[in-house]
Amino acid sequence: MMERTFIIIKPDAVQRSLLGEIIGRFERKGLKIIGLKMMQLEDSILEEHYSHLADKPFFGTIRDFMKSTPVVGVVLEGVDAVNAVRLIVGPTKGREADAGSIRGDLSMSIQTNVVHASDSLENAKAEISRFFKDEEIFSYKKVDLNFVYSEDELSQ
Numbered sequence: 001m002m003e004r005t006f007i008i009i010k011p012d013a014v015q016r017s018l019l020g021e022i023i024g025r026f027e028r029k030g031l032k033i034i035g036l037k038m039m040q041l042e043d044s045i046l047e048e049h050y051s052h053l054a055d056k057p058f059f060g061t062i063r064d065f066m067k068s069t070p071v072v073g074v075v076l077e078g079v080d081a082v083n084a085v086r087l088i089v090g091p092t093k094g095r096e097a098d099a100g101s102i103r104g105d106l107s108m109s110i111q112t113n114v115v116h117a118s119d120s121l122e123n124a125k126a127e128i129s130r131f132f133k134d135e136e137i138f139s140y141k142k143v144d145l146n147f148v149y150s151e152d153e154l155s156q
Helices: 011-015 019-029 043-049 059-067 081-089 102-106 121-131
Strands: 002-009 032-039 071-079 115-117
Touching (some): 002 121, 019 102, 043 059, 081 102
Antiparallel strands (some): 002 071
């Protein structure tokens, strides 16, 4: 079944000119971009997004980092997209991520790990609606769909 998921390309990736490299990895995998925008994050959205960390002593550092430059939000669509994206991204700590993953190839840190990725379908839905308006999400047919998935996968 087709799923939607969400990523944020973080300030460290923007500063290091890695946008094309990161987006290209998802495209090459066969995921479809259905939403894409650069945005400057504000305290209110960061407090909502990181509410599970708001009481931690390091929250202020994360908030300041995420506000330090614009970020790029991307909504991706594909079969089992949440898990596929998590695999492409790799574990949170970049220096422990496998070579070949985005974090394994492009980061060494926990915080400056170049990308955030939704960790569940439920969180993906919440994050997409937090960062994108309905009219910023696009529905279209990609001509390569039958070359990315088998007919069986598409009919589920």
